[in-house]
Amino acid sequence: MAGREHAEVATLTAGTPDPSSPQVAIAETESAPPPAVAAAGSLASRGWRITSRYATVSVLIAAVIVWQIVCDFHLFPPIALPSPVSVLNALILLLAHGYGGHSLFDDIWISSLRIAIGFVGAVVIGVPVGLLMARIDIIFRTIDPFLQFIRPVPPLAYIPLLVVWFGIGELPKIVLILIGTIPVIIIGTISGVKGTPPLRLSVARTLGASESQIFRHVILPSSLPEIFTAMRIGIGVAWTCLVAAELIAADQGLGWLVQYAGQALQVAIVIVGIIVIGVLGYAMELLIRVFERRVVPWRGHG
């Protein structure tokens, strides 16, 4: 009886065209449970899966649409908030002709080069220093006060000093990246070494490993996951330092592009610059993640 009733309800509902209730199709089966409950449940979970899969893309598209609407209603003067379309035009213009004497690719290239040199330098210096500090107490006590002093000072504060000392060439930018990034790498490395599970050390000792063998074969690999975390944080810091340095003292690079365009009130170009900076930073993070998965595939598996 109950099943027949449902079928009737379904027929009735089907009679009145209602685009908002797709559960009708399911309700037509005689033995179906109360349609609203069953259909709502399965549709919601399926919808949720689709939503979460495309969440990033959907939100991006929605944001651009809202941005365009805000511009269409002239809520802000176009010079302060150019529309997505004019930003796209600015990007095309930048790609075709460049801005301020060099092309967008020149700026991307020089900024990436500075990051690469500064970041690789920070890792090459930071990891060994961190390892030494973690292992040898007197080295830790010698370096740690400087580290703790440098860390809370915002990188921007060093820029005037670096300009006075090194001018506006490549050196001050790379030094600033080093100042910002090395402490992050050192602290991550120390934490990785100190976080080596004691059991791993005891196992190696009872198997006859010497202290230097334990360092190389147990402590070093054990600290790699933390070193990678430090690198992922570090690449963000490095990028922040670089853009800050380019904003203040540079004649090319993405930070310079943003600053130069801003002074000329070319807000669309400023926004293009910001987007390129963000996308490049994200790409670098992804690159390190890929690298991390190759080097420490055991991460998260104890």
Add this chain to the structure above:
Amino acid sequence: MPIRIEHVGRDFGPLRVLDDVSLAIEDGTFVTVLGASGCGKTTLLNMVAGLSPPSRGRILLDGKPIAGPGPDRVVVFQQPGLYPWLTLRDNVAFGLRMRSARQIEWPRVDEVIAVMGLRGFESHRPYELSGGMQQRVALARALVMQPRVLLMDEPFAALDAQTRHNMQRFLLELWEKIQATVLFITHDIDEAILLGDRVVVMGARPGRIVLEQSVPLSRPRQWEMSLEPAFIDLKRQALHILAG
């Protein structure tokens, strides 16, 4: 007589953890040390392993005092403690690599892997193996060193009941083949009696030996032996001591 423990005591600050423990372990015997948690049995094993020094007394290995850890006294811990960046085969070979990186006796490594029933998993990483398999890798890593004494610190305590049972049976069969000298720490009475040639029961606060008794059961051991009167008698004695 590979191991002689002579009047050994151990203090942690003002706390007397072990008080005057003497014990001799003969070649080719399986000695189980049974005690409630906190009775100092792991402390005793760590001192034999050389991971911590005794406060009083001395421990001799083949007549020489133990100065530190060494591959002649490999420990199998409660947790497998495998290295996740190494494959199963490289984990088993770890001790041999530490001894001489250029001359790892791979045939022996592969033989031990086969004996432990791990063949076919050589290139797996530890986290791809079950808990029981991981503990067998830890055992293989210890056995491949051919230690004078194999030290086992509640090696099956972290496993589920079924796996623990299988591992005990596996260890019994293995021991019949290799007849190694074993010092085995446990808080499980049945395990202590079933596996051991001799059972040493420890009391707590301070830790000391209360009972030392040969197990009157024949080899090879079977699980059904836990129903024999001799087993039950010994179990009753141990229970009385552990219950205080």
